[in-house]
Amino acid sequence: MSIIYEDLEPGVIDTVMIMKALENERPTGEAGRLAAEEGIILQEVTSLRLQFLNILKIDHLWMMTSLVELQLGNNIIEKIEGLNSLVNLKELDLSFNSIKVIENLEKLVKLEVLTLFENRISKLENMENLVNLMIFSIGNNQIKSRNDVIYLRQFPCLRSLNMAGNPCVENGDKDFQEYICAFLPKLTYYEYHIISAEERATAEISYRTILKRLEETEEKERQSRMEAEARAKEMAFHAEAFVENLDRDQLFNAMFENDANGKTLLTMGEAAMDVYNKFHDETMKVIHQLFKLGLEQHEIRQEEIRQYFKCVDAAKEENKISSQQYIESFLKRKDEVFLDIHNILQAVDKLADTEETSDKGEYISRLQILFDQFNDERQAAWYKLMAKELTLYEQLEETNGNFGQNINDLVSTFTEEAQSFFAQIRNLEASYNEEMSEVANAYLTNLNITTVPVSPELKQIMVNKESLNGATTQSHDFRLHTIDNRETQLLTRIHEWVKEYCDEITIGETRNSRKKVIEINHFLDIQREESEDLQASSLIAMTSLLPAETVESSGPQTAVPQDTKEEGEDATTTDTEPPESSATEEEGEDTADTVPCESSTESTAAS
Known part of the structure; x- marks a missing residue:
């Protein structure tokens, strides 16, 4: 408690x-x-x-x-x-x-x-x-x-x-x-x-x-749970293909489910049931063809999607490897420059007690050259990495556009064929309605000249030709409404899906590109800070070891690199202009490499 x-x-x-x-x-x-x-x-x-x-x-x-x-x-x-x-x-x-x-x-x-x-x-x-x-x-x-x-x-x-x-x-x-x-x-x-x-x-x-x-x-x-789970999984797959509840006679049954007059007319006898069974068999053939089409077109769309991502992933991997190789080369050069700087500082420290000011001045000039060299390479790295990212972004943008066009074409092909099947079902329903009306009229004529036991529901319909025509028309309209609703559901869902899917891909690629730009800026900001810290400590060391006039006349000056965007800025690769000078080339590399793609999506993916 x-x-x-x-x-x-x-x-x-x-x-x-x-x-x-x-x-x-x-x-x-x-x-x-x-x-x-x-x-x-x-x-x-x-x-x-x-x-x-x-x-x-x-x-x-x-x-x-x-x-x-x-x-x-x-x-x-x-x-x-x-x-x-x-x-x-x-x-x-x-x-x-x-x-x-x-x-x-x-x-x-x-x-x-x-x-x-x-x-x-x-x-x-x-x-x-x-x-x-x-x-x-x-x-x-x-x-x-x-x-x-x-x-x-x-x-x-x-x-x-x-x-x-x-x-x-x-x-x-x-x-x-x-x-x-x-x-x-x-x-x-x-x-x-x-x-x-x-x-x-x-x-x-x-x-x-x-x-x-x-x-x-x-x-x-x-066993019941396993069967229910398998059925649920199967229905989910059919829903992805936009043909859920078309694998059996769900659509056909729905045309009569809430049609009281249609059900009542089936009690007229064997002739009415023959017309009904004929309508059922012919309609189910068309529905099965529609269902098969949906599954086939779904697999074609999925293959297009697989090829698209295979192509995009390969392009991104190529870009990643290329960028990593360049960064490793840059860091290697950085280590060499910083090692030279430390060696010069050690040499200057050994000359602190000597009077050879000319040698000390030479070391200062060499420091300045090394710092300028690193700043130039850092700036070139920014241009190079941004150029790679911009190239990838632009080519993926083109790839996404081609993919969107292809997937929309596939959807259009499917919807046009699906609409033709729904038109066939409507034609079959019209024939059924005509044949059932003939049977009902004959039944009404026979009812007027003979005494036949009739259910109260059927008797209410068979009052006269006007009431009979009203009942058959109402049933006809209800069945057409059911067919139209299923067709509208299919068309609406697939068009919403293709729009949302393509929009999601575009937004995702833009988000990834912005993230990559922020990473590049962050990486080079760290390099800049390390360089500035080392330059500041070098200046302090020179000030303590050399006469003031020597440092002022030839000491290292802080280079001002071109500003890069801060990490919090909403940067995109589309804001970056790759350099046209030789700074964008490193050892003969091209800024963009084309990755061949065997997908039906006609595009090239960047490395």
Whole structure:
């Protein structure tokens, strides 16, 4: 039973409570000081303890997506809620609260340890998604039926269980433990005591007959689930091809499902049924052709998509390798320049006590040349890398345009053929309506000259020719409306898909290009800062070792490189103008290499 602390008001979890709890868990000493300086980032917190706080409601945990362990025991919580965002949670302690129902755990698929000891729960339910559950404590609750033990058979990882203190333990702990051993064969610990092989063998003998029937029932249920999953997977695939519910007679049945008059007319006799069966067979042939077309066209579109990504990925890989090689070459030259600079500084340091100012001045000039050389190479690197990225961006832009045109052409081909099939179905329906009207008129004529038993529904239609024509027209319109709706659904969905898909590709490539530009700028900013720091330290060293007039006259001057865009700027490769000078060439490399692509997408991809 949960304990209420009179000195604390019942409350809701809020940010203040969370931050206070995290601060109390902060380590002491130097580690605590460093942690305080860094601050608390809720998105990165992995463990949280909120115990003995009279918490009534769970809230404000949505931002703690990295949480692995959550302890909320010894409060007055009445409902499990507010945990959907904790997708990485592995341990959840809700013991000693006032919870009545197990619920809202669907998103916690990684949960391994669940403690609900000492609550008011009367049934095990809503835990189907906890496929990784290993330790479950549900003792001291209000579970009355032993069938709840059967519910736990669905958890393949469950190894430790505690159900002590529940009403279902009616015949003594020993008997219930035997029941547990028999029906949970994978369980290793019950009430934190290991289950021996002898206990398990005895339990299986005691419940052999019941176990056999249960296993047979579970096998049938498993087969049903597998069939349902296979059907759901198949339907999802058909939906991707935009021909869902066309593999069987769903569309045909839908034409009569809510058509009371159409169904009633079928009771006129054998002639009406012959017309109906003929309509069914001919319509199903066309529907099957439409379904087959949808699957074939879907595979053609998927192949186009595969070839597109194969081409794009190859181009990006070529660009990546080329850029990496250039960066490695640049860094190698940087190391050589910086080594020369350090060697000069060491030589100047050795000449500090001599009077050879002419030699010192020569070293200063050499330093200046080296710094200027590195700044020039850094600037050339910026132009080179940006030119590579710009070339890739422009060629991918062309590739995306060609792909969009190709995929739209494929969609147009499919929709035109699909519309022709729907037109055939409408023609068949018109013929059916005409033939059924003839049968109905003949039936009405025969009804006027003979006495034939007629159902009240059919009698209402057969009052006269006017009422009969009204009924057949209404049925005709309903069937056409059903066909038109299915055609509109197909056309609308596929056109929405192709637009969203192409837009997503374009937006994704633009985002990737901007990210690459930021990376290039960031990398070269680091190189610039290193150069400036080394140049500043060199100037200090020269100032301390040489006369002031020597440094002022020939000391190294800070080169001002061309500004690059800051990391936070919304930069795109389309804002970058590659240089036309020889700075864009390195050892005879071309700024753009063409990657051949065998896709039907007529494009070239950049390296």
